[in-house]
Amino acid sequence: MTTATTTTRWSPRLWGTLVVLCAALFLDALDVSMVGVALPSIRTDLNLSTTSLQWVVSGYVLGYGGLLLLGGRAADLLGRRRVFLAALAVFAVASLLGGLVDDGGLLIATRFVKGVAAAFTAPAGLSIITTTFPEGHQRNRALSIYTTCGASGFSLGLVLSGLLTEVGWRWTFLLPFPLALLALAAGSRLIPRQERPQREGRGYDLLGAVTATGGLLLLVYTVTQAQGVGWGSARTVLSLVGVAALFAAFVAVEQRTAHPLVRLGIFRNGLVARANIGALACFGAYVGFQFIATLYLQSLLGWSALEMAMGFLPAGVLVVASATRMGALVDRFGTTKLMLVGFPAALLGYANFLRIGPHSDYLTVILPSMVLLGIHFALVFPSLNIQATDGVADDEQGLASGLVNTSFQIGGAVVLAVVTAVVTSGGSGGVHAQLSADHRAVGVVAGVALLGLLVTALGAVQDRRTARATAAAHPVPDYPVPAPGAGPVTAPGTGVDVLDGAPAGSAAE
Numbered sequence: 001m002t003t004a005t006t007t008t009r010w011s012p013r014l015w016g017t018l019v020v021l022c023a024a025l026f027l028d029a030l031d032v033s034m035v036g037v038a039l040p041s042i043r044t045d046l047n048l049s050t051t052s053l054q055w056v057v058s059g060y061v062l063g064y065g066g067l068l069l070l071g072g073r074a075a076d077l078l079g080r081r082r083v084f085l086a087a088l089a090v091f092a093v094a095s096l097l098g099g100l101v102d103d104g105g106l107l108i109a110t111r112f113v114k115g116v117a118a119a120f121t122a123p124a125g126l127s128i129i130t131t132t133f134p135e136g137h138q139r140n141r142a143l144s145i146y147t148t149c150g151a152s153g154f155s156l157g158l159v160l161s162g163l164l165t166e167v168g169w170r171w172t173f174l175l176p177f178p179l180a181l182l183a184l185a186a187g188s189r190l191i192p193r194q195e196r197p198q199r200e201g202r203g204y205d206l207l208g209a210v211t212a213t214g215g216l217l218l219l220v221y222t223v224t225q226a227q228g229v230g231w232g233s234a235r236t237v238l239s240l241v242g243v244a245a246l247f248a249a250f251v252a253v254e255q256r257t258a259h260p261l262v263r264l265g266i267f268r269n270g271l272v273a274r275a276n277i278g279a280l281a282c283f284g285a286y287v288g289f290q291f292i293a294t295l296y297l298q299s300l301l302g303w304s305a306l307e308m309a310m311g312f313l314p315a316g317v318l319v320v321a322s323a324t325r326m327g328a329l330v331d332r333f334g335t336t337k338l339m340l341v342g343f344p345a346a347l348l349g350y351a352n353f354l355r356i357g358p359h360s361d362y363l364t365v366i367l368p369s370m371v372l373l374g375i376h377f378a379l380v381f382p383s384l385n386i387q388a389t390d391g392v393a394d395d396e397q398g399l400a401s402g403l404v405n406t407s408f409q410i411g412g413a414v415v416l417a418v419v420t421a422v423v424t425s426g427g428s429g430g431v432h433a434q435l436s437a438d439h440r441a442v443g444v445v446a447g448v449a450l451l452g453l454l455v456t457a458l459g460a461v462q463d464r465r466t467a468r469a470t471a472a473a474h475p476v477p478d479y480p481v482p483a484p485g486a487g488p489v490t491a492p493g494t495g496v497d498v499l500d501g502a503p504a505g506s507a508a509e
Contacts, residue, residue, distance in 0.1 A: 016190040017132070021125040022146050023183040024088055026153035027176050028118040031060060031095075032287070032412070033157030035111075036294045037308045038169040045169065046104045054420040057291070058413050059108040063115025064122075065409025066213035069261050072123035072402020073205070076395060080124045080131070081191045085184060087120035092180035099174035110173075119405075126401035128191065130389050137331055140386060144326035147382040148319065154377070156316040158290070162309020208253045208261035215246030216410055223417040263399065266392070272400060274459040275388035276407040278339065281452030282380050284411030285346065286373065288419035288445045289353070295423065296356060296438055297366075300431060311366060318374030319381075326382045335383035335390075336460050342379035343453035349373040350446040354439055358431050380452075384408075415448055 010018075035042075035056055043053050075083045091114055098110035129146055133139040164171040222239035229235050254260040267273045297303040297311060329338060349372030355365050388404035389397060422441040 013190055013192075014132075016186065017192070018129070018142060018145065020183055020187040020190055021084075021128060022149035023179065024084070024121045024125050024187075025146060025150040027091070027180055027183070028064070028122055029150045029153030030157040030160070031114060031118070031176060032057075032064075033154045033290060034161040034164075034172045034175070035060075036158055036290050037161035037298075037305050038165045038172045039294060040298045041165055041169040041305070042107075046102075046107065048104045050420070050424050052104060052108075054291070054416065055108050056104075056111060057287075058416060059111035060115040060118075061287070061409050061413040061416070062213075062217055063112040064118045065115075065406050065413055066216050067116050067119035067209065068123060068402045068406040068409065069212060069399075070205075070209040070402075071120035072127070072398040072400075072405075073261055074120060074398075075124035075127055075401075076398035080128045080398070081193060083120050084124035084128065084191070085187055087117045087124070088180055088184045088187065091117035091121065092177055092184060095173060095175075095177040095180060099170045099177070115409075122405045123398050123402035126385070126389070126405070127397040130392075130397045130401065131394050135390070137327070140330045141327035143386050143389075144330060144382045147385040148322060148326055148378070151377050151381040152316065152320045154286075156320070158294075158312040159309040159316055162305045162307070162312075165305035205253065205257055205259055205261035208250055208257065211246050211250040211253060212261070215243050215250060216413065218246065219243045219414060219417075223414065223421060226421060262403065263396070266396065266399065266403070269391060270459065270462065271387050271390050272392065272403070274455055275384050276403055277455045278343075278380070278452045279384050279388070279404050279407035280411030281448050281455070282343075282346075282376075282384060282411070283408040284415030285350070285445045285449040285452070286377065287412035288415040288441065288448070289350065289373070291416055291419055292423060292438055292441050292445070293353070293366075300358065300434065301360065311362065312370060314367060315370045315374035315377065318371065319378045322378040326378070329379075330383065330386060335387040336456060336463065338379045338383045339456045340453075340460060342376045342383070343449060343456060345372045345379070346376035346449045347446060347453065349376065350442055350449060353442050354446075356438065357435065411448075415445070418444055 039053055039056065042048065042056060043050070048056075071083070071087070094110050094114040094117060098107060098114065101107050101110060126146070129142050130139060133142040160175070161172045164175060218239060222236060222243060225239075226233075226236045251264070254262050254264055267276075293312075294308065297308055298305075303311065349369040352365070352372065353369045360366060385404060389400045392400040419441045422444055423437050425437050425440075
């Protein structure tokens with residue numbers, strides 16, 4: 001892979017490569033959120049229950065999150081460019097089919113296939129960036145642009161969905177098709193070819209992929225169904241036991257296989273571990289909130305899809321406007337400080353949304369939450385991606401990229417399942433019963449965001465202690481150190497040359 005030069009000027013082809021990768025991530029994120037506003041129309045047209053409707057979202061998120069680790073590994077072994085382009089082609093075809101089907105089950109199936117395709121494009125694209133741009137200012141700049149495009153796709157997906165749903169909900173599924181084709185054509189010309197990967201002594205951990213994906217699917221299914229059959233029922237308990245067994249099997253496989261899907265030692269890197277927990281919290285909370293807000297605004301307040309689009313627009317505008325500035329902010333403040341501002345903004349936004357009622361005012365209740373969540377996403381999403389790949393060797397960039405993307409998507413799937421169970425607990429008890437359920441669901445979302453803040457804060461304290469310990473072990477001398485080629489410097493009050501220990505003015509032996 002051709003690497004970026006150490007200068008700040010990038011060649012047109014390098015910019016073109018970055019634009020293609022940004023476009024793919026934009027489409028991946030767009031597909032997560034764009035279906036949100038269309039959900040009520042889909043439910044009416046295809047006669048779906050609220051639980052089935054949740055799987056239109058979760059089908060994509062689970063395909064995406066469940067196979068991201070395998071996607072990252074495949075990118076490292078088969079070649080990042082090859083995996084990226086092949087998966088983008090599958091994504092385009094699945095987009096077309098999703099807009100044409102007339103059955104709810106088939107719609108969920110196409111969503112799952114699209115999610116699987118995104119599971120290969122996302123880690124491949126991110127690892128292309130991290131192996132192309134040198135670590136430091138250039139990589140921070142490239143990653144801030146890249147990840148902000150992803151955040152923009154997620155934020156603006158609600159806006160585009162509102163506009164397209166006014167014409168017909170199918171257009172929300174068809175729109176990514178031509179865009180993916182354009183990105184595919186440009187990528188085949190612009191993304192540089194890399195050296196053929198060395199495959200000797202390397203392999204695929206298919207058993208690890210099966211156990212991880214199976215555990216995640218069963219977990220979300222169990223949480224979704226528990227509200228109807230009861231949390232203490234034999235079915236729910238046995239399902240949770242099955243989830244624990246699958247995850248235990250995954251850990252055992254990863255510890256024993258010669259070529260693990262996830263080298264568990266990577267989590268000894270504190271930044272990587274904290275970034276993945278933060279990703280679970282950030283995206284999980286926001287996906288859950290989007291589901292609550294969409295159903296509340298359309299079902300209880302009677303908003304149209306277009307009104308929904310305009311209501312969510314401020315958050316999207318804030319994320320897009322920050323795209324060119326995030327690199328400089330990361331260079332100046334670091335990722336942890338930005339997240340220590342971003343997560344509290346989310347908590348304030350969710351807390352403010354608890355004020356919703358049967359007739360909430362947009363300017364005083366809903367708009368402040370949208371602005372605060374836009375600030376949160378603009379600061380936290382790029383920071384987590386940068387932190388998750390910082391200090392990771394090139395041959396594991398695909399793994400690190402797959403891990404953080406997995407954390408984003410699985411956080412979204414699991415929290416959405418919990419939120420759906422809480423929202424549906426309102427049943428048919430009327431407006432006040434539904435509002436009470438919505439309030440409880442927002443409380444769940446706020447609790448998840450609080451987890452992200454606590455992990456970030458504890459990490460900041462740990463980093464500060466480590467820095468102090470390092471400074472104490474390697475104290476900085478309190479006398480001037482000469483520049484290369486300069487004359488001798490005398491330690492204050494000693495008359496001794498600080499370099500060779502000889503008395504000032506004498507020749508060193």
